[in-house]
Amino acid sequence: MAHGTVLAPDLIEAYRGARYVIWNENGSIRLRIEDPAPWPIRRWRGQAAGAVFVTAAAPRGIPRHALAERAAFRRLAAQVMRLGARFLVGEGSDEARTWPAEASLLIALKRRALASAWGRRLGQNAVLWVPRRGAISLVLLRRG
Numbered sequence: 001m002a003h004g005t006v007l008a009p010d011l012i013e014a015y016r017g018a019r020y021v022i023w024n025e026n027g028s029i030r031l032r033i034e035d036p037a038p039w040p041i042r043r044w045r046g047q048a049a050g051a052v053f054v055t056a057a058a059p060r061g062i063p064r065h066a067l068a069e070r071a072a073f074r075r076l077a078a079q080v081m082r083l084g085a086r087f088l089v090g091e092g093s094d095e096a097r098t099w100p101a102e103a104s105l106l107i108a109l110k111r112r113a114l115a116s117a118w119g120r121r122l123g124q125n126a127v128l129w130v131p132r133r134g135a136i137s138l139v140l141l142r143r144g
Contacts, residue, residue, distance in 0.1 A: 006142050007125055011061065014094060015126050015138055020053055022090035022106050031090075031106075033138050037130045041106070044088065048108035050131040052115035055092060057102035059123030060142070066100070073103040076122065080107055106130065115139060 020031040022041065029038050031053060037045070045051055056072035058064065064072075080087050086108040093101035109115060112129055119127035119141045126140050 007140060011125070012138075012140070017095065018092050019095050020090065020092050020104070020128060022053075022088045024088055031128060031130065031136055033128065034135045036133075036135055041088075041130060042132070044086070045108050045130070045132065046086075048086070048132065049110055050112060050115070050129055051106050051108045052118050053090065053092070053104055053106050053128035053130060054115075054118050054122060054124060055102040055104040056122050057104075061125050063100070069100075069102070072122075076105060080105060085109075116141060 016033055020033075022029045022031060024040060024044065026040065029040055031037070031041070036042075037051075041051070054076075056076040057069045063069070077087075077089075088106045090104045090106055091101040092104050093099065107118065112131070115127055115129045116139055119139065125142050126138055129137050129139050131137075
């Protein structure tokens with residue numbers, strides 16, 4: 001957990017228990033915090049240091065109208081494409097589906113620090129870091 005975070009413990013637990021899914025040509029792939037990346041993701045990522053799973057939805061945890069959320073996702077995808085970064089499309093939601101699924105991207109990165117930069121730029125509370133080696137982790141971004 002990040003030092004000085006202002007996120008409530010129940011929100012952090014919601015993030016830890018959320019359902020993170022990526023889609024590729026073979027279907028859906030589940031990402032689980034504290035598990036290594038599934039083989040298809042490790043293969044897709046290639047020589048990148050890792051990948052960030054990030055959304056443009058609900059900056060600072062505040063949901064917007066569905067049209068605004070879709071527009072934010074389109075802007076994110078367009079930015080990633082302009083940069084020429086490798087990415088896969090996915091979504092994050094709670095297991096019970098009580099909150100709307102948030103369209104997300106898994107973006108291959110050269111450095112872990114870039115994962116936090118993407119999340120902060122998009123106003124997110126947290127992102128997932130999917131490393132080349134080791135376990136997927138929740139990276140908390142909001143600090144006091």
